[in-house]
Amino acid sequence: MKTPQAPAITNSPVAASTAAPAISVQNVTVTYENRPALRSVTFDVQRGELIGIIGPNGAGKSTLLKAVLGLTDLDGGAVRFFGESIERCRQRVAYVPQTSAVDWDFPVTVLDVVQMGRYGRLGWFGRPGREDRQQAIESLELVGMSAYTKRHIRQLSGGQQQRVFLARALCQQADILLLDEPFAGVDAATEHAIFELIRKLTDEHRTLLVVNHDLGVLEKFDSLLMLNQRVIACGPTRDIATEENLRRTYGGRLSLLDRAELALQNQESPQ
Numbered sequence: 001m002k003t004p005q006a007p008a009i010t011n012s013p014v015a016a017s018t019a020a021p022a023i024s025v026q027n028v029t030v031t032y033e034n035r036p037a038l039r040s041v042t043f044d045v046q047r048g049e050l051i052g053i054i055g056p057n058g059a060g061k062s063t064l065l066k067a068v069l070g071l072t073d074l075d076g077g078a079v080r081f082f083g084e085s086i087e088r089c090r091q092r093v094a095y096v097p098q099t100s101a102v103d104w105d106f107p108v109t110v111l112d113v114v115q116m117g118r119y120g121r122l123g124w125f126g127r128p129g130r131e132d133r134q135q136a137i138e139s140l141e142l143v144g145m146s147a148y149t150k151r152h153i154r155q156l157s158g159g160q161q162q163r164v165f166l167a168r169a170l171c172q173q174a175d176i177l178l179l180d181e182p183f184a185g186v187d188a189a190t191e192h193a194i195f196e197l198i199r200k201l202t203d204e205h206r207t208l209l210v211v212n213h214d215l216g217v218l219e220k221f222d223s224l225l226m227l228n229q230r231v232i233a234c235g236p237t238r239d240i241a242t243e244e245n246l247r248r249t250y251g252g253r254l255s256l257l258d259r260a261e262l263a264l265q266n267q268e269s270p271q
């Protein structure tokens, strides 16, 4: 995977001077068939911030991303982007779903999928043009997948699919990116490269909300949202990444491995 170059992620209409947070989630409640998935979730994400969402399986992490995007009905609460509704900001928000949630039963190539990131810019009858194609190819280069443009998306490994989705989000040149477990199934080198890419995006004042399962990389995030239906803790990583908060989030189900990782992190940490 290449170190990202600026051209693929420029020209985005980053609003110049509003004090509103990039994302504001207020008292969001979601219920599936009478079972609560999210209970009164409230948090803000500032522009240019990289926030990691962690919590056990079924904690509502994916539901939270869908709720933020307006892809699932809210039973209460509200979400604003830069102080505006999602309807007014849709093109400024990119989403990479959890790979396992996507079932590709129609024939699309890798390049088709990445070009989908441009559709919001094309208007009702627009067809992707040369510039869109070029942008898609550059985005694929950034994630190290340019050799696969013609391959059917189904014929990729899970980690490769994940990288293609990331390319689609980059191609959209969005100001806000919501990534659901982008490191699931990718190898260590790719994980490292994706983090570099993410850091470059935040340097450009893009805002990222990243669902993450790996407790070994918590320190890479500016802030954390610990979720288990409710917000257990939210704030700067250095303040809230404590074993106590993790235990409360995971309901005492931290595995031996997780504990070992934490202990190691604490030893390595200078403070």
Ligand SMILES: Nc1ncnc2c1ncn2[C@@H]1O[C@H](COP(=O)(O)OP(=O)(O)OP(=O)(O)O)[C@@H](O)[C@H]1O
Binding pocket: 032, 033, 037, 055, 056, 057, 058, 059, 060, 061, 062, 063, 064, 098
């Ligand atoms: N469409 C749905 N209909 C009914 N229940 C659902 C639906 N989607 C999710 N749920 C339930 O809502 C809860 C939260 O699911 P969600 O997918 O948000 O969890 P998660 O934190 O992303 O988990 P994971 O770590 O496994 O990805 C779970 O109990 C799940 O079974």
Ligand SMILES: [Mg+2]
Binding pocket: 061, 062, 063, 098, 180
């Ligand atoms: Mg999930």
